[in-house]
Structures are given as structure tokens and as C-alpha cells.
Amino acid sequence: MATATTPAMKKFLNDPADAVRESLAGLAAAHHDLLRYDADAQIVVRADAPVAGKVALVSGGGSGHEPLHGGFVGRGMLDAACPGEVFTSPVPDQMLAATKAVDGGAGVVHIVKNYTGDVMNFKLAAEDAADEGITVESVLVDDDVAVQDSLYTAGRRGVGATVLLEKIAGAAAESGDDVQRVTALARRVNARARSFGVALSSCTPPAAGKPMFDLPEGEVELGIGIHGEPGRRRERMSSARELAGVMVEAVVSDLQAPPGAQVLTFVNGMGGTPQLELYLLYGEIDRQLREAGLEPVRNLVGSYITSLEMAGASLTVLELDDELASLWDAPVHTPALRWGA
Amino acid sequence: MITEPIVRASTITVWLTQAGADVRARGDYLTQLDAAIGDGDHGINMTRGFDAVDKALAGQGDGVLPGRLLILAGKTLVSTVGGASGPLWGSALRRAGRALGDVEQFDGPQLALALDAAIDAIVELGAAAPGDKTMVDALVPASRALHAELDAGSSLDQALAAAAQAALEGAEATVPMQARKGRASYLGERSIGHQDPGATSAAIILAALARSVGESG
Numbered sequence: 001m002a003t004a005t006t007p008a009m010k011k012f013l014n015d016p017a018d019a020v021r022e023s024l025a026g027l028a029a030a031h032h033d034l035l036r037y038d039a040d041a042q043i044v045v046r047a048d049a050p051v052a053g054k055v056a057l058v059s060g061g062g063s064g065h066e067p068l069h070g071g072f073v074g075r076g077m078l079d080a081a082c083p084g085e086v087f088t089s090p091v092p093d094q095m096l097a098a099t100k101a102v103d104g105g106a107g108v109v110h111i112v113k114n115y116t117g118d119v120m121n122f123k124l125a126a127e128d129a130a131d132e133g134i135t136v137e138s139v140l141v142d143d144d145v146a147v148q149d150s151l152y153t154a155g156r157r158g159v160g161a162t163v164l165l166e167k168i169a170g171a172a173a174e175s176g177d178d179v180q181r182v183t184a185l186a187r188r189v190n191a192r193a194r195s196f197g198v199a200l201s202s203c204t205p206p207a208a209g210k211p212m213f214d215l216p217e218g219e220v221e222l223g224i225g226i227h228g229e230p231g232r233r234r235e236r237m238s239s240a241r242e243l244a245g246v247m248v249e250a251v252v253s254d255l256q257a258p259p260g261a262q263v264l265t266f267v268n269g270m271g272g273t274p275q276l277e278l279y280l281l282y283g284e285i286d287r288q289l290r291e292a293g294l295e296p297v298r299n300l301v302g303s304y305i306t307s308l309e310m311a312g313a314s315l316t317v318l319e320l321d322d323e324l325a326s327l328w329d330a331p332v333h334t335p336a337l338r339w340g341a
Numbered sequence: 342m343i344t345e346p347i348v349r350a351s352t353i354t355v356w357l358t359q360a361g362a363d364v365r366a367r368g369d370y371l372t373q374l375d376a377a378i379g380d381g382d383h384g385i386n387m388t389r390g391f392d393a394v395d396k397a398l399a400g401q402g403d404g405v406l407p408g409r410l411l412i413l414a415g416k417t418l419v420s421t422v423g424g425a426s427g428p429l430w431g432s433a434l435r436r437a438g439r440a441l442g443d444v445e446q447f448d449g450p451q452l453a454l455a456l457d458a459a460i461d462a463i464v465e466l467g468a469a470a471p472g473d474k475t476m477v478d479a480l481v482p483a484s485r486a487l488h489a490e491l492d493a494g495s496s497l498d499q500a501l502a503a504a505a506q507a508a509l510e511g512a513e514a515t516v517p518m519q520a521r522k523g524r525a526s527y528l529g530e531r532s533i534g535h536q537d538p539g540a541t542s543a544a545i546i547l548a549a550l551a552r553s554v555g556e557s558g
Contacts, residue, residue, distance in 0.1 A: 062423075085389075087380045088423040116523045120428035120466055124419065146527075152519070153526035205381065208372070212381050227380045229524055232531075 009209045016206035020063045020083060027070050031335045034074040041097035042090070044070040044081040049102040055173040055182045056080070056102035059111040059166060060095060061118050062087040064205065065226055067336035068163065068305045074334030075341060077170035078111075086205045086308070087227040089117030095125030099134055107135040107179030109186065111166060113158025114142035115227075137179055139186040141165055143195045143316065145254040146223030146232050157225045160268050160316030161193035163304045164328070167337060171330035185327070189318065192257075196250040197314035198243055199224040199231060201272060203307045222246060224314075226270075226307050240277070244284035247315040252292045257319045259293040264320055264328060269303035270312035278302065281313055289317070298328055304336060346497045346554055349446045350407040354398050356553035357414055360546045361391030367545055374538040378525040383426065383538040390422035390430070406445060411438030411455075425523055426539065429463050429476065436462035449497040452554075453487045456504075460484055467522060474518040474525060474532065479543040483508040501551035508547040512540040 013019055024044060028037035037044050050056065059069045060082025069081035079102035084090035099108050108129070112122045119140070126136040141158030169186040177185070199221040202211035205228070212228035215221060220243070223232030257263065267282045269275075282301050289296055297320065305314075318324070331340030364371070368384030375383035397417045401410065411434045419431030440458035441447060447455075460480050469475040486507035490500035515537035520526040525537070 084423045085382070085386070088382055088386055089425070089427075091420050091423050091427060093420050116467070117424035117426075117428070120425055121423065123466075124428055152521045153529075154522055154524070157527065207385055208376075208381055212376060225524075225527060227524065229380055229527060232527075232529060 019206040043098040050104040071336035076332035092125040137183040160195040165189040171327040192319040195316040199312035201311040203310035264298040264318040265296040266316040270310040271306035272309040272311040360549035393421040408438040408441035432462040433459035474520040476539040476543040479508040479511040479540040482511040505548040505551040508544040512544040
């Protein structure tokens with residue numbers, strides 16, 4: 001299914017093998033006030049790290065999801081990011097180097113999206129860190145309701161909730177909360193968030209040079225993850241209203257929030273869908289969530305956890321409480337998210 | 342009386358070099374298999390790892406113990422491959438190396454035990470069972486064939502050839518399976534009908550082992 005004839009790849013690249021490194025160097029050049037890029041260790045670190053006495057947040061995963069994670073390094077969010085090759089988990093050496101670079105003596109939290117490779121590599125890194133006397137707590141993100149039967153799968157994937165979790169846990173750490181509290185808050189965000197994604201097109205990793213799957217004209221993939229992997233099922237393209245309905249139904253039925261619950265609505269672009277469509281989709285989703293008895297009181301609309309240039313969108317709904325809402329509102333200053341600072 | 346081939350450090354170097362060359366040569370095929378049910382980079386990632394293993398082994402002088410070479414190769418794979426294959430193959434080779442201990446050379450039964458140690462490491466880390474459509478589906482039949490042939494008095498050459506054949510058949514037998522581990526599991530029933538790339542690279546690596554021991558024995 002991946003061998004369709006494809007047009008030649010047109011991307012802003014030099015050598016495709018250098019794409020990740022050159023992009024990170026560019027990120028650092030643009031935001032040297034916020035972060036630095038250690039090319040030897042292949043990590044992105046907050047400019048003022050380590051912050052003494054502050055719990056440090058480290059995340060990482062394959063590249064191709066920008067601005068996740070490097071774009072979320074800065075005040076009020078991540079202390080370090082470990083970017084792997086495109087759609088490939090980073091290696092334990094990177095995670096250990098990041099952990100040591102940001103450890104301010106108050107403990108380090110690893111934020112791990114639930115993918116087999118990410119989980120294994122972070123596990124090996126946490127063991128290495130423990131050997132060096134650094135306390136590491138790991139928080140697993142697994143919010144994707146498209147993966148239904150976890151007995152027969154690797155479990156739900158970590159997708160949109162990762163962004164919300166990194167923001168909220170980052171605010172807690174910035175405010176001086178201890179490692180147990182930051183970890184508990186992060187787990188609360190994951191427990192109360194659900195996501196579902198839809199692809200309108202495939203995407204082309206630079207090193208592969210051709211699309212990851214072949215999506216015929218007039219069809220959409222429902223229940224996609226963030227690595228260009230095909231979704232759960234394929235259907236005819238339909239209206240934004242109908243697609244919003246599929247996303248809302250999948251998320252709301254699984255979240256099972258009480259009637260009247262206040263929620264944060266995150267409508268995320270997969271990389272190739274313009275803001276015009278994302279806001280159109282948001283309008284539909286906001287209306288349908290209200291019809292379903294929920295009250296959207298916060299939102300985030302834009303491309304924050306992507307699959308290269310894939311056209312498509314995901315919906316994440318987070319059930320809020322006062323504490324989570326206030327941590328969401330707290331100042332943040334990173335390349336990709338900035339308010340109040 | 343058959344002269345039993347003995348496995349030495351040089352055999353390990355020949356094997357890993359050969360395995361790297363075979364993975365490199367079949368890289369596009371592995372990536373194609375992965376594109377169907379994964380994320381289309383298995384060949385690229387394994388090639389990156391074996392390139393690094395080649396470099397690491399080239400820096401080793403004579404007299405290094407075979408177990409140490411396996412541990413070095415395992416560490417190198419963990420540090421360079423990423424994904425799930427890096428930790429899995431890395432842990433497998435390290436565990437096999439530790440199982441061999443400080444021996445300078447070893448025979449078939451010791452090799453079979455080292456293979457079992459490697460499989461144990463993979464199962465512990467990946468929690469995969471036979472039938473889950475993973476590398477385990479190639480490795481477990483290979484181990485079974487290796488033990489059976491050695492117990493029946495076959496030469497190590499013959500036993501490893503049988504093991505490589507069993508791994509190949511095991512990889513092919515993943516086609517009708519529904520994946521229960523790794524990224525392919527997200528596809529549910531759509532994973533059926535495709536050969537698992539991890540089982541396929543495992544079969545390639547075991548075939549290289551059979552050839553290397555055959556040549557150096």
C-alpha cells in the first residue's frame with residue numbers, strides 16, 4: 001500500500017540525512033534567548049538550565065511533530081527535549097544527557113508518549129539516571145481513543161494531550177511544586193484528556209522521500225496517530241460538520257465527563273491544514289461539544305503536534321478543574337506557546 | 342567423527358559484519374514492509390545501527406573476548422538505532438554476551454544458551470509472546486530448531502542452517518497474524534496480510550550467523 005507512484009519530493013532540505021540537526025540548529029538560532037541546542041548530545045535545553053530547586057521536565061520522541069517537543073522548551077514548560085530521527089524514538093544517551101543537563105536537585109520528570117520505542121528507551125535512560133543518583137519520575141501519555149482494545153495492542157498512543165500536559169505540568173514546576181505534585185498533576189491531565197485524529201493526506205519523511213501511505217482522492221483515514229501510520233479505518237471524505245461529529249463522538253463517549261463539565265478544547269492541525277480550516281472545524285466542534293452537554297471554557301487552535309506536512313486534524317478534550325485551568329492560564333514563554341510572559 | 346566448528350571472537354566479528362551487510366542490502370525491502378504496517382523506517386534505522394557496530398568493532402584489537410564484542414555491539418545498537426529495535430536488539434546482544442561470560446571460544450550448546458538469553462531479554466523488555474507478530478516469531482522457532490538439531494547430534498553448521506530456515510519460516514508465518522505489539526498493533530485487523538519487518542530482520546541476522554559460523558568453522 002506504500003508503493004504508489006509519487007511525485008518527486010519537494011522540500012526545503014540540504015542532505016535529507018541532516019534534516020533534524022539542521023532544523024534544531026535553526027530553532028536555536030531563532031530562539032537563543034529561550035533555549036540552546038547541544039549538537040553533540042542531540043538535545044534542546046532551556047537557556048537557563050539547570051534551574052536550582054525546580055523540578056525539571058524532560059520529554060522527547062521522534063522528530064516530525066514540530067513544534068513538539070523542542071518548540072515547547074522554555075519558561076513554564078519543558079526544560080529539555082530529546083529529538084529522535086523523524087518518527088523514531090531518541091536513544092537513551094540523549095535522555096540521560098538531557099536529564100543531567102536540567103537536574104536542579106529537585107527531581108526530573110520524564111514525559112513519555114506511549115509508543116513501544118519511546119517507552120523502552122526512556123526506561124533504559126531512567127535506569128541509567130538512577131545509577132547516577134538522579135530521581136526520575138516517568139509519566140506516560142496515552143490519550144488516543146482510536147486505539148480501543150489495549151489487551152491486543154501496544155496500548156493507547158500519546159497524542160494531543162502531550163501538549164496540554166507539558167504546559168500544565170510545566171506551570172506547576174515553575175511555581176515551585178515538588179516532584180510528587182508535578183507528577184500527580186501530569187497524570188491527572190492524562191487521565192482526563194482524550195484525543196482522536198483524522199488524516200486528509202499522507203506525509204513524506206525526508207529520508208524516505210515518498211509518502212508513507214497512499215490515500216486515494218476522496219478518502220480520509222480515521223483514527224490516525226502522529227507518525228503517518230495508517231488509521232483504524234478509511235472512509236469517504238465528508239463535510240467538516242460530519243468529520244467533527246466523528247471526532248466529538250469518539251472523544252466524548254470515551255471521556256465520560258459529567259454533564260456541564262468545563263473543558264479545554266484543543267483543535268490541532270497535523271501540519272498541512274491551514275488555520276482557515278482549523279477555525280472552521282473549531283466552530284463545528286465547539287457547537288457540538290455544547291450540544292453534548294460540555295462547556296468549553298479554554299481552547300487551543302493551531303498546529304502543535306504534527307505529522308510533517310500531513311493534512312488533517314486531531315481533537316483533544318481535557319476535562320478541567322480550577323487548578324488545571326489556572327495552571328493552563330499561567331505564564332509560558334517558549335518558541336511555540338507564549339502568553340502572560 | 343565430525344570436527345565441531347568452534348565459535349570465536351573472529352566469528353562474532355564476521356557475523357555482525359555480515360549481518361550489517363545483509364541488513365543494508367535488504368534495507369529498502371525492510372523499509373517497504375515497515376511502511377505497510379509501521380512507519381516505514383526499519384531498514385534505515387537498522388542500517389544506521391549496524392554502520393555504528395562496524396565502526397565500533399573496527400576499533401577492537403585482537404584478543405577481545407567474544408562475549409565482550411557482543412556487549413559492545415549491543416551497547417552500540419542501543420545508542421544509535423532508537424525506536425523499539427534499538428533497545429530490543431541491544432539488550433539481546435548484551436544479554437547474550439553476558440551469558441557467554443569470559444570464554445575465549447564456545448560450542449553449539451553454549452551458542453544455543455546465548456541465543457536463549459538474548460530471546461529472554463527481548464521478551465522481558467518487549468513483553469511479546471509468540472503469535473504477536475514480532476521478532477519473537479522468528480527467534481523462538483530458530484531457538485527450538487537449534488536445540489532440536491544439536492540434541493539429535495547434528496553439526497553446528499547443520500543446526501544453525503536449520504535455525505536460520507526456521508527463522509525465515511517464522512517470519513513468513515507472521516503474514517496472517519494480527520499484530521498485538523508495537524506500532525503495527527494500532528492497525529488492528531488491517532495488520533493482517535503483511536509480513537512483520539522485525540521478524541524479517543531477525544531472520545536476516547540469523548541467516549548471517551549460520552553463514553558466518555559455517556565459513557569460519
